[in-house]
Amino acid sequence: MRRRFPQIVCGLFGFTLFAVYFSGHPIAGAINETVLRGYWQIIFAFALLVGVVSFARFNLGAIARGSDRPYRIASLVGLFSMPFLALVWGIKGDSPFIWVFDYVQVPMQSTVFALLAFFVASASLRGFRARSVPATVLLVSALLTLISRSDLGDVLFAEFSDVAEWVRDAPSMAARRAILIGIGLGSLTTSLRVLLGLERTWLGSDS
């Protein structure tokens, strides 16, 4: 029963929302809005609490065991300082919360994002080694795209941009669309399997 009941709820809500989604009736729209936005936010708020408790417990446990202490302490300071700043001084434009957000959190996120530039370079170096026919095709396509994006392309050959655009719009887009059709059908069958109760892994254990 512990598995059967959630399965019934899932199937019921899934098929109802599926029908409601394609209906133009205002009541159907309201149901869709309530369930997808309202219910989901409530569920997420409670789950976030579970996540924060788990995060705090995990880090406190690690500190007690003495593993990666500096990182764990930094994580916990970050976790508790932001709500503390928000509760004490509010979240208005000139509050410490916004200052920390603008001058600590945003720069740190940008730093991690900036690492991507170096990782793209190192991954490209490995990927563009022409060891096989597909790797050579990848190398040639990448070079075409790279050169076409710079001024050098049109200096070398007037139709360079057109050739690169054709590579992007024809073979590359055709492959992408083929993958997208597969993904669409895969999503559909996976959803149906869940709604019909054929796929029950997400339900976890009986006990």
Place this chain on the structure above:
Amino acid sequence: MREIAGLKAVEEAVGRATEMARPVLYTPGWGGDIQRPTTIASLNILSHIAEKTAQYDCRLVFPTHDPVIMAVAQEVVRESYARAGQGDRFSEDDICYVSSSQFGYAAAVEGMITRLKPASIFLLGTFEAESLILAEVGNTVGAIQIAGTDSTIQLAFFIVACDYTLIGEEVFAASGYLSQDASILASVRAQDVLKILIAIFLVGAILWATIDPTSGWWRF
């Protein structure tokens, strides 16, 4: 069902981690939530991998950006450990929520990979810009990496940086492939039939548009 190299390598990846006495790291990416079919498909694969790690007595670490996914994954892994007869070895702390922020999540998982040095990394789910950061850091620690996603833009990064990549629909077919469950395999078969029908329709539509029989050019 045809052989999927990435899934065939699961046993090898878990075995390698066991031999090296290092953990297996599995993460479903930042791009999806529990409502997304890709996340469900990823959790199905997680179930099989967790069973293997339980059998081999290998540690499985699962960091995620979403507390709902964390709660579901804890149940999935607990069930897998129980199925393998190793229920007492399951550690809830290894299935953890790290951050909802994209680069906070990327930094946390990157840090875990650098410190734990997992022998095998599974990047299966919906990924966005963090995909290459994780795959490249995994590469630097010498982990065998099996990736799969429904994000077509990130697929290119995974193909370049990982050892095996499940492309799009293979992520969804993985559940049937690993479990060999007849009903799931039947749905994969239905998926293939639908794909053939779509291909026939597309070819027919292209021919129709090219020939354009309604224009009447063929009358003379």
